[in-house]
């Protein structure tokens with residue numbers, strides 16, 4: 179049985195390893211490219227959101243490569259994502275493709291179905307239960323390690339002296355991680371990888387703008403769909419942080435309620451705990467970014483994305499109240515790198531100007547008003563930035 | 566006594582009789598916004614992000630229309646209407662869930678908005694709980710609330726029955742609110758009788774065979790209530806069909822039971838209340854009470870409909886049923902709509918002729 183899965187960012191490394199480890203033949207979907215988009219757009223409903231289209235395209239690609247089964251996640255609403263697999267399956271049937279889509283629904287909603295499906299795969303691969311469970315745990319560690327490395331790379335990039343160093347270091351670290359076979363090795367690879375990233379030559383005198391990226395999970399996680407925005411920002415010398423990573427996403431949704439803070443922060447603006455997708459998060463995280471002194475926020479949303487449209491309608495108010503600029507990109511198959519770049523540059527210029535102005539006011543007050551020292555912790559840095 | 570404004574948009578078409586009766590019984594005056602016009606739509610467009618769907622824009626327009634005319638604007642947050650779906654998690658479209666917040670963020674000097682969160686999947690008593698809460702906020706005592714609630718529920722039930730008899734919402738509302746339910750029901754029965762005669766035998770369209778003169782073309786028009794019953798945004802499609810002598814069936818003419826009987830045909834229920842009704846209604850007209858064609862009215866960039874529409878298209882194709890999706894947006898023009906409708910009806914006529922010969 180040849181198995182494939184949806185691709186999201188770098189997580190495919192962990193998934194491929196997992197499948198091979200439990201004895202399944204695995205087909206890794208190619209990174210979404212023009213062909214993927216063309217296929218996806220051709221066979222998807224016009225107003226399907228971009229993740230749907232990209233997945234449709236990549237399912238057709240892996241079907242072509244011989245995949246028998248595609249494993250994906252289900253969901254119970256209120257947004258479309260949980261219904262993707264039903265539609266994908268239906269559309270594949272319509273086109274005459276034999277590949278089956280198997281979805282894991284939330285185990286909270288039906289544990290037996292979940293176990294039954296897991297067992298199906300275990301049997302197909304012939305792994306023992308013990309081994310199967312071990313492999314899962316290791317794969318999970320890998321997912322977390324991948325996220326750790328990616329996060330660090332975004333912290334390092336704006337400081338790198340030679341352009342491209344960070345990306346190379348990240349590839350190197352990911353390569354190390356990919357070779358790890360058990361949890362101990364994963365931990366070692368993680369340490370090693372993080373070290374490699376930290377050793378990238380950096381100019382610590384820079385004072386990059388800080389920008390938070392919020393929005394819908396798929397377009398946040400899959401760089402080829404958001405035109406490598408986070409990297410692009412890094413290259414522009416901006417420290418871009420995003421709020422959602424696969425490990426934290428899965429962690430929050432299946433194991434714990436770490437999202438309380440975000441919801442709490444969103445409440446004054448969006449008084450509903452769940453509107454699907456990451457709509458509530460987008461509001462809450464904007465509030466948190468503003469509170470933590472970020473210079474701006476960028477919202478990434480698929481065109482026609484329901485929760486993000488709700489969020490987008492509310493964000494101007496948040497932005498006004500908390501005085502933080504928000505730039506929204508509605509992404510679809512026509513989004514081009516050049517277009518994104520131009521808008522980003524303009525936004526960054528704006529943020530730069532605002533910061534200058536704010537600092538102007540601040541340093542002026544520094545001279546005239548005797549204020550407790552602690553308040554001006556940022557002052558030494560200011561000087562460094564100006565030269 | 567206060568004046569309460571109710572926007573004539575979104576859930577209005579299904580729940581207005583309840584709302585109006587309830588508030589009036591509590592001793593308040595209820596004003597609904599005027600029917601959608603270009604002006605209302607334009608105001609709505611101004612208040613919303615361009616990516617919002619037209620029904621949401623229209624809703625904002627109606628709120629603007631009521632602004633400053635009333636003491637409160639009633640904007641319920643409809644979260645779920647029942648416990649349904651594979652996981653019992655059916656909700657309304659996420660835009661309904663965030664509606665009051667969207668309003669608050671985009672319209673500034675708003676008359677106080679009266680909010681009520683309806684999450685009926687929680688249980689049977691939830692509906693009463695929410696409304697009695699609301700009544701209390703309006704200063705009514707418990708007895709009055711009980712009476713108003715009972716009256717409103719009764720009216721609502723009558724209303725839904727009229728809809729199921731095949732009467733269109735505007736008529737049905739008029740009748741129940743004027744208290745002439747009986748008369749309307751009678752008229753409905755007559756109409757139903759007529760339907761009975763005209764009804765195509767269950768065995769399928771192929772044997773319908775009667776001359777087309779007194780056998781009007783039967784057409785299912787499915788879509789969200791606020792899309793099919795607002796004549797402005799669908800540029801008068803329903804009345805145009807009426808004039809063309811077509812018998813129109815909508816999903817709201819089916820009982821909950823009839824609708825639910827179709828649920829098993831889906832691998833997984835949709836997550837949204839109105840979408841489930843549309844899909845199940847459409848399946849009912851495909852399989853149980855056959856019609857000659859189906860029109861799905863859908864809004865530009867509507868999230869749930871990207872799924873619903875494709876689903877219906879595939880199911881109709883598998884059954885060989887003529888199917889047309891009409892997409893409405895702020896630029897939908899009468900001329901274009903008319904042409905498409907005529908072409909579709911011509912095609913149905915042609916099929917009918919071919920079958921007969």
Ligand code: SF4
Nearest residue numbers: 227257259455483484
């Ligand atoms: S959150 Fe947005 S992108 Fe995701 S399924 Fe819903 S509409 Fe589509």
Ligand code: SF4
Nearest residue numbers: 618658660864867868
């Ligand atoms: S169901 Fe569609 S038309 Fe209705 S509010 Fe949601 S997105 Fe808009």
